[in-house]
Amino acid sequence: MKNLTIREGVIAGIDEAGAGTLETEPFLDCQGGYAVPGLWECHGHLMELGAVSPEVRSMILTNQNLPSDSDWDHHVQDQLTAFLKRGVTHIRDVGGPLDSLETLVQSMRNGQYTGPDIRYAGPMLEKPPLHWASKNRRYPGFTVPIETRQDVDTMLDSLACHGASLVKTFNKFDQDMLAYLLERAVEHHLPVTLDPGCALYHWIPMEYAIEIGIRCFEHAQAALPSVLKTEWRSEIEPYRFSPPESEENRALFRKIMTHSDDVIDRERLRDLCQLMVDRDVCICPTLFTLQPMRTRFTDAPLNAGEALRRKINETFCDLMHTIIDTMASAGVKILVGHDSSFARGVALETGFLSEWGIKPAEIIKGATLYPAQWIGADDLYGTIEVNKIADLVILDENPLDNIANIETVRAVYHQGKWID
Numbered sequence: 001m002k003n004l005t006i007r008e009g010v011i012a013g014i015d016e017a018g019a020g021t022l023e024t025e026p027f028l029d030c031q032g033g034y035a036v037p038g039l040w041e042c043h044g045h046l047m048e049l050g051a052v053s054p055e056v057r058s059m060i061l062t063n064q065n066l067p068s069d070s071d072w073d074h075h076v077q078d079q080l081t082a083f084l085k086r087g088v089t090h091i092r093d094v095g096g097p098l099d100s101l102e103t104l105v106q107s108m109r110n111g112q113y114t115g116p117d118i119r120y121a122g123p124m125l126e127k128p129p130l131h132w133a134s135k136n137r138r139y140p141g142f143t144v145p146i147e148t149r150q151d152v153d154t155m156l157d158s159l160a161c162h163g164a165s166l167v168k169t170f171n172k173f174d175q176d177m178l179a180y181l182l183e184r185a186v187e188h189h190l191p192v193t194l195d196p197g198c199a200l201y202h203w204i205p206m207e208y209a210i211e212i213g214i215r216c217f218e219h220a221q222a223a224l225p226s227v228l229k230t231e232w233r234s235e236i237e238p239y240r241f242s243p244p245e246s247e248e249n250r251a252l253f254r255k256i257m258t259h260s261d262d263v264i265d266r267e268r269l270r271d272l273c274q275l276m277v278d279r280d281v282c283i284c285p286t287l288f289t290l291q292p293m294r295t296r297f298t299d300a301p302l303n304a305g306e307a308l309r310r311k312i313n314e315t316f317c318d319l320m321h322t323i324i325d326t327m328a329s330a331g332v333k334i335l336v337g338h339d340s341s342f343a344r345g346v347a348l349e350t351g352f353l354s355e356w357g358i359k360p361a362e363i364i365k366g367a368t369l370y371p372a373q374w375i376g377a378d379d380l381y382g383t384i385e386v387n388k389i390a391d392l393v394i395l396d397e398n399p400l401d402n403i404a405n406i407e408t409v410r411a412v413y414h415q416g417k418w419i420d
Contacts, residue, residue: 004035006390009416014386028418030394033410037368037382038089038391041346043218043284043337046093046118047139049076050100056138073112080108080115082343086407087393089414090117090381092337092371094168094193094218097141098122102162116414119165119375124195125155126170127177131197143170152181160188165375168218171197173204175212182213191215191374193284196222198244199316200236200253207272210279216335216374220285220320227269227323232256257312264322273330281332282374285324287352288338288345290317321356328358335374336367347407354403363403390416 005013048060058068061075083091093101101120107113124132128145135142146152159167167190169178185192193216194209196202206217206226217223225236239249256263276283293313328334334353338345350363358366372382380389392413397405412419 002035004384004390004392006413006416009390011384011386011388011390014384028411030411033394033396034398034405035384036087036364036393036395036399036406037372037384038393038412038414039087039336039346039367039406040090040092040371041083041088041116041337042092042335042367042371043286043339044091044093044341044345045095045339046091046104046120046341047096047100047142048341049079050097050104051139052100052103076104077113077115079341079343080113083116084114084412084414084419085409086343086347087395087409087412088116088343088346089391089393089412090119090371092166092375093118093120094166094195094337095121095124095142095170097139098158098162098164099141100139105163114419120163121166121168121193122159122162122164123155124168124170125173125181126197127172127174127203131171146173146177146181149177149180152177152184156181156184156188156190159190164190166190167192168195169193170195171203175204175208178204178209179212186213189376191376193218194222195219196225200225200256201240201242201244201249203241207275210275210281215280216282216284218284218286218337219289219339220283220287220324222283223269223272223323223327224319226272227264228256229263229265229268232263254308254312257315258308263319266326269323269326270330273327273332276327276332277330282335282370283324283327283332284335284337285320285353286337286339286349287320287324287356288340288349290320291352293317324353325357328362333370333374334358334362334366335371336363344407347404350403350406360400360403364399364406367406 003015123144132143195218199221338349369382372378394411396408399405
């Protein structure tokens with residue numbers, strides 16, 4: 001049993017119970033509890049909380065089953081508080097309008113709201129036509145086209161000036177242009193994460209991205225094209241740069257998904273895992289996003305079309321399971337993120353990772369230490385050590401026994417302050 005002494009927001013001492021001068025310090029009795037570092041949501045999207053348009057705000061409130069004339073500030077604070085109540089003290093936002101996110105974070109710094117520390121990427125960057133162009137109608141600046149070096153320079157300068165902590169690249173990028181973006185991002189001290197978008201037809205092969213400096217990938221499917229057997233890679237190559245929604249690409253995807261026992265080259269997968277370990281590369285699988293594929297057609301009539309769709313879903317999930325299980329076994333750093341703004345998302349994602357065989361200790365690191373290391377903040381966060389910021393979650397039950405115990409939150413300290 002230990003006493004933690006916190007002074008001016010920093011862990012000042014870790015002593016045996018009974019030591020120290022507790023009678024002179026504010027004291028919170030957490031006897032019998034278990035302390036873990038503050039949790040990170042590693043793949044969030046909080047753009048709705050930074051919405052400024054009255055029409056968009058009204059729509060968001062309605063979608064939340066709230067009266068459209070509800071107090072907006074109360075709504076935002078409720079959403080942020082929900083994260084803190086679950087021990088989420090950090091959010092890595094990987095896609096949203098830069099102005100909205102900057103405004104939200106600035107409002108928190110000014111004391112208007114209390115919530116997790118938000119590290120944001122701003123817009124998703126890719127070569128046009130933009131995959132998420134429709135989002136720009138409701139959230140202008142959600143995704144931004146990058147075609148030239150001037151585009152790269154302008155965008156990275158803007159990100160650096162407006163408080164971004166990382167860069168998010170999405171789906172389509174010329175290889176030379178991505179290499180240039182990485183060079184400029186290093187100059188701005190901005191780490192870059194790559195989201196491959198569609199399941200198979202990736203413009204940037206994972207192994208090439210690692211070679212030029214990418215150190216994080218979003219979604220389990222990022223690895224799939226790189227670990228396919230040679231015959232499947234050869235069949236995909238002519239279609240890699242065509243729209244994934246084309247009928248040819250859909251047909252080829254269906255064909256591959258009906259050969260579940262003959263898709264992945266295990267040696268190629270092991271080599272990729274070793275490369276990731278050697279280069280200290282993370283992956284954020286977002287297993288939360290696969291849940292509809294597991295359950296959507298459970299009760300549907302089993303006609304030929306539904307049977308095929310169910311087979312494709314099951315095969316795809318099985319392939320993702322194989323990839324993530326192999327990566328975890330090889331020592332690849334797995335980040336915990338669920339790809340939404342749902343406050344309970346971190347807890348649910350830890351459960352999904354556990355179901356796929358990831359050990360509780362690794363899951364906890366993926367929600368604490370590993371994201372802090374990737375963002376370059378592990379000198380302050382990610383572990384419970386003297387001279388680190390007091391971001392702590394006190395649990396009633398041991399999460400190493402059962403990762404579901406991550407939800408038994410008794411107390412939360414954020415930036416050295418007890419969240420009541």
